[in-house]
Amino acid sequence: MSKTDKRDDILRAALELIAENGFHGAPMALIAEHAGVGAGTIYRYFENKDVLITELFREIETRIIPVLLDGYSLQKSINERFFHLGTVMLRYLIENPLEFKYLEQFINSPFGVVHRRDKLMGKNERDVFRELFEDGISQQVVKNIPLVILFDLAFGPLLAVTRDHILDFIQLDEDLMGLTVNACWDSVKR
Numbered sequence: 548m549s550k551t552d553k554r555d556d557i558l559r560a561a562l563e564l565i566a567e568n569g570f571h572g573a574p575m576a577l578i579a580e581h582a583g584v585g586a587g588t589i590y591r592y593f594e595n596k597d598v599l600i601t602e603l604f605r606e607i608e609t610r611i612i613p614v615l616l617d618g619y620s621l622q623k624s625i626n627e628r629f630f631h632l633g634t635v636m637l638r639y640l641i642e643n644p645l646e647f648k649y650l651e652q653f654i655n656s657p658f659g660v661v662h663r664r665d666k667l668m669g670k671n672e673r674d675v676f677r678e679l680f681e682d683g684i685s686q687q688v689v690k691n692i693p694l695v696i697l698f699d700l701a702f703g704p705l706l707a708v709t710r711d712h713i714l715d716f717i718q719l720d721e722d723l724m725g726l727t728v729n730a731c732w733d734s735v736k737r
Contacts, residue, residue, distance in 0.1 A: 554592045556582040561603050566648035570600065570656065597658075604653050604662070607646050614639050615675060625683040626732060632675065633705055633728035640709045641719060647709055676702070680735075689735050700734040 560582035564573035575596055579586040593599040615635050619628065640647040653659045680697045683689025689697065708727050712719045719727070 553582070553584055553588060557584065557589055557592060557599070558603050558606055561599055562607075562645055562649055565600070565603070565652065566645040569652060570596075575599075600653070600658055603649065604658065607650060610646075611636075611639060612675075619675065621682075625679065625686060625688045626736070628679050629683075629701070629732050629735075630725075630728055632679065633701070633731055634724055636702070637705050637709060637719070637724050637728065640706075641712050644713045647713060651706065651710070683735075688737060690737055697735050701731045704731050704734075 557578060560578050561573065564578055564581055575589055576586050578599075579589050582589075589599070593602060615632055617635075619631055619635075621628075623631070640650075654663065676698065677694060680689055680694055680701075684691050705727065708717070708719065711717045717723070
């Protein structure tokens, strides 16, 4: 087994265990056991659990971003761009429930607070969502309210709907996803 395979196995094990049991319910020894590696092996790849948690978030983010950007065009209207991002994000998250569960825990933890603050302040590399809202405000298509509120109004409901789908409270099909994204658009458009 190559080093990359072991690292991937550790990340996969961490994803599965943290998604189902939370950060505290997934100690490093259990992650190592689940990955089929020795407990000390994890520390060859990740200095500590905080680094593992953050690296796993980055791995997931590197999988999501290309999916979001596939077919996305700055030449389209703000509404079309919003609909594209909202629909693709919703579809991706319901097709990847472990990643959704992990992301939800990450974003609602101290790790996520730092990440969100950096994103809102523009400290991360290109952020397509921030760009969308900034363009929408400048074109007077989106309400001129703080970005954090725009994010919450637009994407908070999508995350809640994703959770409800994963919990089998609702069954999202393409039509219901479209209606949901349009309802989110209605909350932020002028």
